[in-house]
Amino acid sequence: MIFAQGGDALGRIDFTENDEFISFEFEGDDLRVTPTYMEGQLFCSVADFVTAGSEFIRDGLSTRVDAHPSLARNPSVRSLAMEVGLRLPGDSSEIS
Numbered sequence: 001m002i003f004a005q006g007g008d009a010l011g012r013i014d015f016t017e018n019d020e021f022i023s024f025e026f027e028g029d030d031l032r033v034t035p036t037y038m039e040g041q042l043f044c045s046v047a048d049f050v051t052a053g054s055e056f057i058r059d060g061l062s063t064r065v066d067a068h069p070s071l072a073r074n075p076s077v078r079s080l081a082m083e084v085g086l087r088l089p090g091d092s093s094e095i096s
Contacts, residue, residue: 058084065089 014021022035031049033042044052061081065071065088072078072088081088 054084058086061086 012021012023020035020037022033025032025034026046027043029045029047030043031046033044035042057080061077061084065077065081069089072090078088
């Protein structure tokens, strides 16, 4: 997947295996999500979207680091973990 900023859309995720994409646009306090692979649009609050995204990253990253502990030494992994409040092995302070 490729994330690209463009046009009036807040952002867009393009899928490399086909021509489909998902666009994101602000609509007040909500986020409008428009996938090309289905009819209609989806709406959620920006706060709910950010919370769900952070939980998804935290859970996935935790699973990957548990399976491959050496990932915890990767600076990019550590930075991402800090952004979503995930404490990795070797952290010197608690993150809540």
